Amino acid sequence: MQPDVKKRRSTIYDLAELAGVSASTVSAVLNGNWKERRIAEATAKKVQRLANTHRYTVNRQASGLRKSRSGLIGMIIPMHDNRFFSSMSQVFERLARERHWYPLVVSTLRDPALELETVRTLISYRIEYLVVAGATDPDSVSRICQAHAVAHVNVDLPGTKATSVVSDNYWGAQQLTLALIDRSRASRSPKRNKPYFVGGIATDNATRRRMEGFADAVTARFGGVEASQLDACGYAAELAESAVERLHRRSGGLPRALFVNSTIALEGVVRFLKTLPPDELAACTFGCYDWDPFASVLSFPLLMVRQNVEGLLGEAFRIIDTRSFDDKRVIEIKPELLFPSQSGDASTTNDAPRHAVA
Amino acid sequence: MQPDVKKRRSTIYDLAELAGVSASTVSAVLNGNWKERRIAEATAKKVQRLANTHRYTVNRQASGLRKSRSGLIGMIIPMHDNRFFSSMSQVFERLARERHWYPLVVSTLRDPALELETVRTLISYRIEYLVVAGATDPDSVSRICQAHAVAHVNVDLPGTKATSVVSDNYWGAQQLTLALIDRSRASRSPKRNKPYFVGGIATDNATRRRMEGFADAVTARFGGVEASQLDACGYAAELAESAVERLHRRSGGLPRALFVNSTIALEGVVRFLKTLPPDELAACTFGCYDWDPFASVLSFPLLMVRQNVEGLLGEAFRIIDTRSFDDKRVIEIKPELLFPSQSGDASTTNDAPRHAVA
DNA sequence: GCGGATGGCACAATCGATTGTGCACGATAG
DNA sequence: CTATCGTGCACAATCGATTGTGCCATCCGC
Incomplete structure (x- = not known):
């Protein structure tokens, strides 16, 4: 099919034979350490030329086996x-x-069994680190x-x-709640004259911390x-939808401020809000913990918290880089606050770095 | 740290020594082919027990090297x-x-050099197939x-x-356009009494086919x-925003129907639409080629086309399963049409299977 | 002309698993 | 008592690359 190129993948032995040298010489040349091994430059050039024309690529299975290094770093996430x-x-x-590592990202669908299974497989491929x-x-994964x-x-x-690196959910929720309150208008009805929090699962660590931040604010x-x-x-969107619908019915209207605890929940909330007249919406200030580009173009203003992905992973890699796996602390990273100014579209108050999103 | 467990990763040789058998016996037991190799059941049990207590996991680098199979299947995508x-x-x-393959998904950032580099690395890990x-x-990747x-x-x-599997962009755009026209109301202004298409890049294969579908409809x-x-x-959202703004200015209003060629472009369009009074929006029918859950809760109705991801990859795997790599055809998969009915929220007309999205 | 210092490379072991082959032993048949 | 057969396993080669070690040649100095 290709002219000048062997049908089978070529190995260092093939190249060695073609070049009239030994496999160890080929290996040294291709690894760039031929000077230390005192290979003549002419030999190195010849081997490199042959490697190019024969499209040689190292077999990382073999090289990893020998060096007992794979070059792989894994990450498991619940879903893509x-x-x-x-x-x-x-x-x-x-x-x-x-860092010249090859990234492997796999999802585990929030299934504890699949989580462990996946980690075991990653280990069998000899990943060097795991996020x-x-x-x-x-903790089972840690074991x-x-x-x-x-x-x-x-x-x-x-x-x-x-070691754990997590979003500072308490701080984020507290800031969001304070901002919601300060931008909201008082209501004559006492039931409606307070902020409400909706969405999430109370046993979930993140939700719990956010509820604490909300409550304290x-x-x-x-x-x-x-x-x-x-x-x-x-x-789930449906659950949030009916939760807000209940709240609206019980209180005879929307509260002065509403804290929605995820963009998925927000979808449901917005579905319900579409059934209300616009002036009702104007009486309530909305916030969402999590960010979505479309959420910023809804018909009403929305304060959002964006988790600092750069910061979270940056810190995780810092721990890996410095090999400080032993202090099993929980490090908290502040999220970003995306608050439209009263006037128009501009946003944000935060010293955390932002990163561009296409 | 762990009691009863060696510090280093254990190999079949360690297990062999502990069990008082040979490494080949251990291998046979752990591969489940010990019956064919006439290993006594008692021996098999003993080896399995040892493997469990010592948390043995096969080294896939070694096993892959020997079997010249990695169990890996790769996919490259522009971005996550x-x-x-x-x-x-x-x-x-x-x-x-x-299919009992281990998936490797890597992004290439639409960078041709990174694309080739990534593929070469995947190959050096000896992936067995690539999507x-x-x-x-x-074509460079193919080479x-x-x-x-x-x-x-x-x-x-x-x-x-x-072999290529692509969305039937022509069909999807045609159907979307026909639906947009049929649901739109005529305008007195001749300039505004026709549908417009906005977004995408004309040299991009997908955009080109969609433009053809639009034009024919x-x-x-x-x-x-x-x-x-x-x-x-x-x-880009900004480009679409100003494109629609120009169109609006030139025509003295929105057209009777607007075809937006991606959710990112739609973001920009919506930003502009927010500056218009609601009754102006009511005069135009909107469609978007691509789907986003939030786009369905915007303040105005929106027809959407959702690409059939199940269908695309299902077909790709069918080709892999049947090893029919030789007919280098382009197979087109119809997208899904998500059209809210006139009344309310229900959607869709299509025989293509839908898949749940959390 | 001889010893020592390089330069230039080959050899062989090794990583951990897989797999074709063959040996030893006991049971059974003749 | 011996030939045959089946059972139960061990041995050794192999996959492709890496790397410690050592050999041979040449050159230089004296």
Whole structure:
């Protein structure tokens, strides 16, 4: 098919025979350490030329086996099909490549069994490091990794058996809540004259911290908070939709401020809001914990919190770079606040770096 | 650290010594072919028990080297951080796992050099198949794959040197355009009494086919189409925003129907639309080629086309399963049409299967 | 002309698993 | 008592690359 090119993949032995040298010479040339091994420059050139014309590529299975290094770094995420995690994949790849590691990202569908299975397979391919992002059971993953001496870091959901880097959900929720309150207008109805929180799962670490941040901010401004102001109804859009519909019915209108705990929940909320007249919407200030480009072009203003993916993974790689796996702390990274100014479209108040999103 | 467990990773040789058998026996047991190799059941049990307590996992570098099989199947995509491609990753993983292959998904950032580099690295890890999704230069990728005898399929963007599976962009655009026209109301102004197309890049295969579909549908209903009705202004939101703003200014209002050629472009369009009074929006019917969950909760109705990711990759895997790499055809897969019915929220007319999106 | 210092490379072991082949032993048949 | 057969396993080669070690030639100095 190709002219001048062997049908089978060529090995260093093929090249050695063609060049009339030994395989170890070929290996030295292709690894760039031929000077240390005192190979003549003419020989090196000849071997390199042959490698090019025969399209030689090293067999990383063989080389990894011998060197007991694979060059692979793995990351597990719950799913690809999600703004937050797909953005994690994108940043992870870049940071891995900068370090000359080859990134492997696999999803585990929030299935604890698949999580462990996937990690075992990654280990069998001899990944050198693992980033455990959003695992349902990080400590079980840690146990497997420890048994195989694979260094790893938890990201997004913390564990107790490895260093963890998570979003500062408490701070983010607190800031968002304060901003919502300060931008909202008082309501004559006492039931409606307070902020509400909707969405998420109360046993989930992230949701719990956000609820705490919300509650503390509300207490700071209103002197107290009632349980009925928080409804961790789940993440699904339908659940959030009916949660807000109930709230609206019970209170005879929208509250002065509404904290929606994910973009998926926001989808449901917006579905309900579309059934209301525009002036009702104007009475409420909306915030969403998580970011979506489309959410910023909805017909009403929306405050958003964007998780700092750069920051989370940057810190994870810092831990890997410095091999500081032993202090099993939980490091918190502040998210970004995206608050449209009163006037128009401009946004943000934060010192955290932003990163461009196509 | 662990009690009862060696510090180093254990090999079949370690297990062999512990069990008092040979490494080949251990290998046979762990591969499940110990019956064919006439290993006593008692021996097999003993080896399996040892493998469990010592948390043995096979070294796939070694096993792959020997068997010259890696168990890996690769896919390259332009980026993760995008609804369409992240959904491709998700489906790809599932289809690969169903076939007991281990999926490797890597992004190439639409950079031709990185594309080739990435493919070469995947090959050096000895992937057995490659799905080339959205490559800027599929034929160069094909050349590398052919030189290394790696079977591959193009998806989304067609090439000439391998079987390609692409969206039926012509059909989708045609159907969307016809639906837009049929649901739109005539305008008194002749300039505004026709549909317009905005977004995309005319040299891009997908955009070109969509423009053809649009043009043919418009011709079918109006007897002709003018060049000014199509503006492939690029994908960026800003470009689409100003393109529609120009159109609005030139025509003295919105056209009766507007075809937006991507969700990113739609973001820009919506930004402009927010500056218009609601009754102006009511005069125009909007369609978007590509799907986004938030786009369906905008304040105005929107017809959408969702690419059939299941269908695209299902067909790609069918080609791999049946090893029919030789007919270098371009196979087209019809997208899904998501058309809200006049009344409310229900959607869709299509026989293509839908798949749930969390 | 001899010893030592390079220069230039080949040899062979090794990484961990797989797999074709063959040996030893006991049971059975004749 | 011996030939045959089946059972149960061990041996050794192999995949492709890496790397410690050592050999041979040449050259230089004296």
